[in-house]
Amino acid sequence: xxxxxxxxxxxxxxxxxxxxxxxxxxxxxxxxxxxxxxxxxxxxxxxxxxxxxxxxxxxxxxxxxxxxxxxxxxxxxxxxxxxxxxxxxxxxxxxxxxxxxxxxxxxxxxxxxxxxxxxxxxxxxxxxxxxxxxxxxxxxxxxxxxxxxxxxxxxxxxxxxxxxxxxxxxxxxx
Numbered sequence: 001x002x003x004x005x006x007x008x009x010x011x012x013x014x015x016x017x018x019x020x021x022x023x024x025x026x027x028x029x030x031x032x033x034x035x036x037x038x039x040x041x042x043x044x045x046x047x048x049x050x051x052x053x054x055x056x057x058x059x060x061x062x063x064x065x066x067x068x069x070x071x072x073x074x075x076x077x078x079x080x081x082x083x084x085x086x087x088x089x090x091x092x093x094x095x096x097x098x099x100x101x102x103x104x105x106x107x108x109x110x111x112x113x114x115x116x117x118x119x120x121x122x123x124x125x126x127x128x129x130x131x132x133x134x135x136x137x138x139x140x141x142x143x144x145x146x147x148x149x150x151x152x153x154x155x156x157x158x159x160x161x162x163x164x165x166x167x168x169x170x171x172x173x174x
Contacts, residue, residue, distance in 0.1 A: 001098060003035050003041065003099070006041070006098040006099070006100035007028045007032060010028070011024045026139075026142060026143055026146055026147070027104070027107070027142060027143075029142060030138045030139055031100050032100070034138075035100055035103060039119030040117075040119060041098065042097065043073035043075065043102060044094040044095065045071065045074070045095060045102070046074075046083070046084045046092055046093070046094050047093060047095055048091060048092060049091060049092075049093060053071045054071070054087075055071055055112060056071070056072065057069050069112050069113050070112070070114045070115065071115050071116070073097075073116065073117045074094070074118050074124075075118055079122075081094055103135065106130070106135055107135060107136060109132065112132060113131060113133075114131045115129070115130050115132075116129050116130075
């Protein structure tokens with residue numbers, strides 16, 4: 001699926017609680033702008049059999065007390081499988097997910113600091129990091145611009161058919 005199809009799918013499959021559907025619609029331009037900077041439309045994530053993503057905690061070599069928690073997104077099933085070797089592979093599998101869904105889920109992943117997207121299977125040491133705090137900041141800017149307020153209050157204008165374009169994503173993000 002291309003990015004527009006992934007966004008339509010995200011909105012179509014949003015729970016009918018009113019909030020998630022509206023959130024997906026409002027943040028779609030931010031997600032699409034970030035996704036366009038990545039190399040693939042779909043990535044493989046290592047996850048448990050019940051669907052929980054494998055999380056890795058990294059520490060700074062010079063300052064071990066500084067840690068960050070990341071989720072790796074791989075360009076192929078083979079890269080994900082090779083990377084997870086040595087782990088309890090009977091309890092893990094790699095599943096493909098669209099890049100828009102991955103980015104949207106990052107917004108809700110408390111305890112995860114970043115996603116690292118690998119666009120080439122070799123070497124996997126060169127990835128693109130998208131920090132959760134940066135994504136949240138971009139989303140907040142989008143919400144303020146689109147709704148004229150912070151948070152998810154009632155939408156006044158513009159109408160869904162006449163949306164203003166969001167602020168451009170700075171070139172050094174993602």
